[in-house]
Amino acid sequence: xxxxxxxxxxxxTPDFAAKILKSxxxxxxxxxxxxxxxxxxxxxxxxxxxxxxxxxxxxxxLPIFTPLSLKGIxxxxxxxDLNLDxxxxxxxxxxxxxxxxxxxxxxxxxxxxxxxPRWRGAAPIQxxxxxxxxxxxxxxxxxxxxxxxxxxxxxxxxSIPQKMKATELLDALCDLSSKALLETLPLYLEGxxxxxxxxxxxxxxxxxxxxxxxxLDWNLTATVLERKIRALNPWPGTxxxxxxxRIKVLDAEIVPLINHETPGKILDNHLTVACGENALRLxxxxxxxxxxxxxxxxxxxxxxxxxxxxxxx
Numbered sequence: 625x626x627x628x629x630x631x632x633x634x635x636x637t638p639d640f641a642a643k644i645l646k647s648x649x650x651x652x653x654x655x656x657x658x659x660x661x662x663x664x665x666x667x668x669x670x671x672x673x674x675x676x677x678x679x680x681x682x683x684x685x686l687p688i689f690t691p692l693s694l695k696g697i698x699x700x701x702x703x704x705d706l707n708l709d710x711x712x713x714x715x716x717x718x719x720x721x722x723x724x725x726x727x728x729x730x731x732x733x734x735x736x737x738x739x740x741p742r743w744r745g746a747a748p749i750q751x752x753x754x755x756x757x758x759x760x761x762x763x764x765x766x767x768x769x770x771x772x773x774x775x776x777x778x779x780x781x782x783s784i785p786q787k788m789k790a791t792e793l794l795d796a797l798c799d800l801s802s803k804a805l806l807e808t809l810p811l812y813l814e815g816x817x818x819x820x821x822x823x824x825x826x827x828x829x830x831x832x833x834x835x836x837x838x839x840l841d842w843n844l845t846a847t848v849l850e851r852k853i854r855a856l857n858p859w860p861g862t863x864x865x866x867x868x869x870r871i872k873v874l875d876a877e878i879v880p881l882i883n884h885e886t887p888g889k890i891l892d893n894h895l896t897v898a899c900g901e902n903a904l905r906l907x908x909x910x911x912x913x914x915x916x917x918x919x920x921x922x923x924x925x926x927x928x929x930x931x932x933x934x935x936x937x
Contacts, residue, residue: 625709625813627653633703633711633728634677635659640798641714642676644735647802648712655686657706661717662690694724703727710813712805713767725767730813732767735805737797738830739763739779741822744772745830749793752784752830753855756847759783760793762801764808766819771829775819778808789854835860842888842934846878846902863912864934874916875908888934895919897934 632653634645637660648655658681666673674682681688691699700723708728713720714735725732738748740763745751752760761781768774780800784793811817838860840849853862853876863872885891885898895906910916911926 625810627651627810630654630813631656631707631709633657633659633706633708634681634714635711635716635718635720635732636677636714637661637675637717638715639676640737640794640801641716642680643798644712644714644802644805645677645680647806649680649684649686651806656708657689658686659689659691659716659718662692691718694718695721700724700727710809712809714801720767722769725769733777733805733809733812734765734767734772734774735801736763736765736772737761737794737801739781740765740772740776741824741827743828743830746832748830749797750790750830750833750855751828753788753790753793754851756851757784760797762797762804764804765822773822775821777812777817777819778804780804787854790857833860838862840864840873842897843900846899846904849899849904850876850878866928866934870912872910872912872916873906873908874910876904876906879903879905886933890928890930890932890934892930893923893928895923895928 630653632648632655634648634655636642636645645658658677660675660677660681663672663674663678665671678688678690694700694703700721703724704727710730711728711732712735713732720732736748737760738752739759739761743751748760759781761779763779764777765772765774766777782796782800808817833856838856840852840862853873856862857874861872863870879896879902881898881902885903887898887900889898891898891903895909896903897906906919908916908918909922
């Protein structure tokens with residue numbers, strides 16, 4: 625089945641999904657509908673703003689749908705009337721009921737940013753970094769009613785360098801996702817690739833990120849905290865408090881310590897802070913409401929006396 629003869633719907637919301645949609649547009653697929661989250665307030669001015677997928681679809685004059693739910697009869701009939709061959713889903717943000725999943729001739733294909741069954745769920749990229757995984761990847765999965773439990777079409781591995789940040793990993797996985805999808809989708813639609821069940825071993829869950837996870841607890845090891853800083857930026861970010869000020873930490877490096885120091889103790893005038901094991905040198909920080917700065921510039925206007933203790937919790 626050629627792209628021009630494939631009736632395809634795309635469902636997604638953030639930049640990651642928009643880049644995948646763009647690859648399908650460039651490959652000349654007949655995209656008969658684009659589903660995305662409704663426009664939402666964004667930024668300090670709370671300006672109502674369409675999603676990146678919405679903006680891209682609009683620029684290409686594609687039909688756009690922004691339902692709050694897909695559980696209603698009217699929404700499901702509208703979907704059924706599209707007479708789809710296949711739907712592609714990437715970070716959409718809504719649960720797909722059974723009638724939605726079963727309506728397209730070849731089902732709904734999800735682009736998931738982990739090597740399933742590891743890291744099923746909402747935050748696979750961040751959880752992989754937090755856990756110290758050396759490898760992740762992209763899985764193309766035929767969706768079923770479960771949470772990322774569907775049969776697998778393709779798994780593409782990708783190594784995670786030690787210093788890689790979540791934003792960098794997301795970009796790498798986005799490029800890999802588009803490439804994998806464009807190579808795999810024609811084979812699947814032509815019946816040359818059959819989905820296979822996920823392994824029963826190695827299942828883990830990537831829970832949704834919570835804002836309080838960004839608080840830096842100096843009782844933890846420097847290794848754990850350094851991973852957290854790389855994993856949780858830009859959201860929810862990582863921070864500590866000193867006095868009444870909240871200081872965001874955007875980058876840091878591990879400093880080995882021979883002798884144990886009290887967690888949270890400022891060890892020098894380079895913003896090196898003792899942890900439960902070893903220490904962290906804070907490289908790039910930001911006082912809330914101010915611009916991010918390298919640590920040495922930040923310290924010109926903000927005093928961190930050596931041997932003081934930062935809040936551990």
